[in-house]
Amino acid sequence: MSAIGKVEPGGQNISDAIEHIVNGAQEQALHAETSTGLDHRKLVMWIFIASESIFFAALMATFLIYKSKVPPEEGLHHLNLAVASANTFILLFSSLTMVLSLQSIENGKKGRMIFFLIATALLGLVFLGGQVFEYNELITNGISFDTNLFGSSFFTLTGFHGSHVFVGVIWITMLIIRALRGGITEHNHLAVELGGLYWHFVDLVWVVLFTIIYLI
Amino acid sequence: MATNVLAMPRTYARTGLWSWITTVDHKRIGILYLVTAVAFFIIGGIEALIIRSQLAVPANTLVSPSFYNEIFTMHGTTMVFLAIMPLNSGFGNYFVPLMIGARDMAFPRLNALGYWLFLFGGILLYSSFFLGGAPSAGWFGYAPLTERAYSPTYGIDFWILSLQLLGISSITGGLNFIVTTLNLRAPGMTINRLPLFVWGTLVTSLLAIFAIPSISVALFLLLFDRHFGTSFYLPSAEGDPLLWQHLFWFFGHPEVYIMIMPPFGIISEVLATHSRKPIFGYAAMAFAFAGIAFVSFTVWAHHMFATGISPVADAIFSGMSFVVAVPTGIKIFNWLGTIWKGSIRLTTAFLFAAGFIGQFTIGGLGGVMLATVPVDWQITDTYFVVGHFHYTLFAGAALGLFAGAYHWFPKITGRFLNERLGKIHFWLTMVGMTMVFLTMHYVGVLGMPRRIYTYAPGQGWDLWNLIETIGAFTIALGVLIFVLNILTSLRQKATVGDDPWDGQTLEWATSSPPPVYNFASMIPVNSPRPLWDAKYGPHSEFADNPKKIELSGGGKAQIHLPNPSYWPMVVAFGMSVISIGIIFGADTNWLILPVGIIIFFAGIIGWLAQPAS
Numbered sequence: 001m002s003a004i005g006k007v008e009p010g011g012q013n014i015s016d017a018i019e020h021i022v023n024g025a026q027e028q029a030l031h032a033e034t035s036t037g038l039d040h041r042k043l044v045m046w047i048f049i050a051s052e053s054i055f056f057a058a059l060m061a062t063f064l065i066y067k068s069k070v071p072p073e074e075g076l077h078h079l080n081l082a083v084a085s086a087n088t089f090i091l092l093f094s095s096l097t098m099v100l101s102l103q104s105i106e107n108g109k110k111g112r113m114i115f116f117l118i119a120t121a122l123l124g125l126v127f128l129g130g131q132v133f134e135y136n137e138l139i140t141n142g143i144s145f146d147t148n149l150f151g152s153s154f155f156t157l158t159g160f161h162g163s164h165v166f167v168g169v170i171w172i173t174m175l176i177i178r179a180l181r182g183g184i185t186e187h188n189h190l191a192v193e194l195g196g197l198y199w200h201f202v203d204l205v206w207v208v209l210f211t212i213i214y215l216i
Numbered sequence: 217m218a219t220n221v222l223a224m225p226r227t228y229a230r231t232g233l234w235s236w237i238t239t240v241d242h243k244r245i246g247i248l249y250l251v252t253a254v255a256f257f258i259i260g261g262i263e264a265l266i267i268r269s270q271l272a273v274p275a276n277t278l279v280s281p282s283f284y285n286e287i288f289t290m291h292g293t294t295m296v297f298l299a300i301m302p303l304n305s306g307f308g309n310y311f312v313p314l315m316i317g318a319r320d321m322a323f324p325r326l327n328a329l330g331y332w333l334f335l336f337g338g339i340l341l342y343s344s345f346f347l348g349g350a351p352s353a354g355w356f357g358y359a360p361l362t363e364r365a366y367s368p369t370y371g372i373d374f375w376i377l378s379l380q381l382l383g384i385s386s387i388t389g390g391l392n393f394i395v396t397t398l399n400l401r402a403p404g405m406t407i408n409r410l411p412l413f414v415w416g417t418l419v420t421s422l423l424a425i426f427a428i429p430s431i432s433v434a435l436f437l438l439l440f441d442r443h444f445g446t447s448f449y450l451p452s453a454e455g456d457p458l459l460w461q462h463l464f465w466f467f468g469h470p471e472v473y474i475m476i477m478p479p480f481g482i483i484s485e486v487l488a489t490h491s492r493k494p495i496f497g498y499a500a501m502a503f504a505f506a507g508i509a510f511v512s513f514t515v516w517a518h519h520m521f522a523t524g525i526s527p528v529a530d531a532i533f534s535g536m537s538f539v540v541a542v543p544t545g546i547k548i549f550n551w552l553g554t555i556w557k558g559s560i561r562l563t564t565a566f567l568f569a570a571g572f573i574g575q576f577t578i579g580g581l582g583g584v585m586l587a588t589v590p591v592d593w594q595i596t597d598t599y600f601v602v603g604h605f606h607y608t609l610f611a612g613a614a615l616g617l618f619a620g621a622y623h624w625f626p627k628i629t630g631r632f633l634n635e636r637l638g639k640i641h642f643w644l645t646m647v648g649m650t651m652v653f654l655t656m657h658y659v660g661v662l663g664m665p666r667r668i669y670t671y672a673p674g675q676g677w678d679l680w681n682l683i684e685t686i687g688a689f690t691i692a693l694g695v696l697i698f699v700l701n702i703l704t705s706l707r708q709k710a711t712v713g714d715d716p717w718d719g720q721t722l723e724w725a726t727s728s729p730p731p732v733y734n735f736a737s738m739i740p741v742n743s744p745r746p747l748w749d750a751k752y753g754p755h756s757e758f759a760d761n762p763k764k765i766e767l768s769g770g771g772k773a774q775i776h777l778p779n780p781s782y783w784p785m786v787v788a789f790g791m792s793v794i795s796i797g798i799i800f801g802a803d804t805n806w807l808i809l810p811v812g813i814i815i816f817f818a819g820i821i822g823w824l825a826q827p828a829s
Contacts, residue, residue, distance in 0.1 A: 152447065
């Protein structure tokens, strides 16, 4: 699936050319084709994701250092593994719907794509709801952002991830609006691919977070 | 190499203030970067003169201790983030697209956003002087000194937020350089034919996108500590101040190479051109860039030997730090190989480049000394360290940038800088910097600690400090002459031809200054020095029969250029207002934050709604 960055040398030029005409609302290549054969936006997305990885790595390092400093009774034991597991499943499922939406538009099925985009955004919102539920539970149990190092680093790490999910939901909503207004077609769907790249990255980060926060 | 005059796609203002505000042309953005960064370089230099005036004689009370702390903090922060990095970005913006034969950067508006974030970030940082006091905890901002209990003014908050803006600016710039270099190369310009300045900028950009997120996290945590009641760096609540140092130096050490690698590239171009030889060991030079970049992520704790990390960690980080000397040594020997038996012209650009080799080597050797743990323990936090890093950043980055300025000024403006004034500038700089920074090594070994406001007489430091101060003013005189040189040159007519230095790379294959579309057509690229091949290569018939490849759109009636746009500035302005809102939000004006958010989103929507080209 090209959602994970399959390069189609040559094949992209036609869609690029059409994009030049159809879609004026995005950065355009000044040259008709690029040296690598990859669209600028796709390349920059991958490099941006690389940069973001370091951002989350630094946050994870902070969490791991402080997690061991706080006795489990004052931190770890209050986490809700059941909710987090359900959330993990939901977010992973949303990656599937994202892939299906891209596959739909690649086959020219626009309605199906919009359906799966809406499903993805809703799953993202459910995930955020689950996070709010867990936050609420933790605060009721006396662990908040400024109680202790566990609370601070837990809320910082999951909060930055949650805000990325939120940005993703807005992004997908904008894709839906654009699709409804006819801005995304079978031959002009790079925007869906880019949104997908971001969404899969955010999901992948959660898999790592789930492991280091809840499992180890 | 006259370029055809082609019809422009749209009519819009090409002169006046508005045209600069809305510009997305990489050359104009490059000029904006350079001019703004020179202004900050002068401000940072004035701060250096204040520091040196205070330290000129023992027991001096020229400025107050708290002002002194503000000044040395602002000097460091300014020179790193507002002078050297943006000067590199300025040359990169102007010359990377020209050197690879592109019409512009890959994302012209993102490029403009980077500039406006840099300008507003700088203004934000300096506004702290008028809004309750500048930061005064050093450019490295060690916690817990930066915590609210020890730095109660807003100074540190301004520092945090402006560094975040500058970080975003550097990341967007880095993304843009990487995509541009990979995607917009002219036909034949393979990766292993990139000019070395482009290599330097490419590798620097990779460093920037991987290093800056680490300081972003560090700054966020500090902000949370200061405003939201966390205790990430507060030892009194089990927090770990060393976490700051790890996160900071994981950024901070690659940052050193972010500042020095583009000047490495400039030096390579200048030495080759002015020795009229190809660069010696091109492939080794390119690999050395990559090698330094890789190793730079494995040495950060050599800034922390004195903090009591384990002996095993000391040994590993010390060993890796020695490894840096290998690719750096390769570069120095290759530069020597480049000028060896060349037809050298002793231009000012060449002199600065040659001076760079000698002086920077001293800086490198000081680095090897400091990488040795016992030596570091002995001289850490003394003026030896200050002398060392000024030998890498002044003798390294600044000399390289001066070389670039004399080398490329004719291309940017169509005018030469005066060579006589340039040589005076060069010798004043050489003599001045030796007086300041070499002396610092000595006075550091004598035990003078850094970051002190004043010192008692009779410790054997007095004479050396006076010499340092005289040296600092000598450098300043040189910079003054440099600025006057620029101003007088700009009043002359633009008479320099396309290729005044008999250059090797593509930026000399178009007019000086280049047209807005850079190239109408492109010469074939078969090596890292396409223009040289075209002029003197074995199959060259260039003089009478220039074989040119048509670029896309080149043969047609018009070249498609990106639209000018003020939305990047609006977005950057919104982000700056958000920053001010965060600084004052909790305490006084909660209204600033929502206003900033509204401006920011208005800018984003305007940006998305506007066609790029």
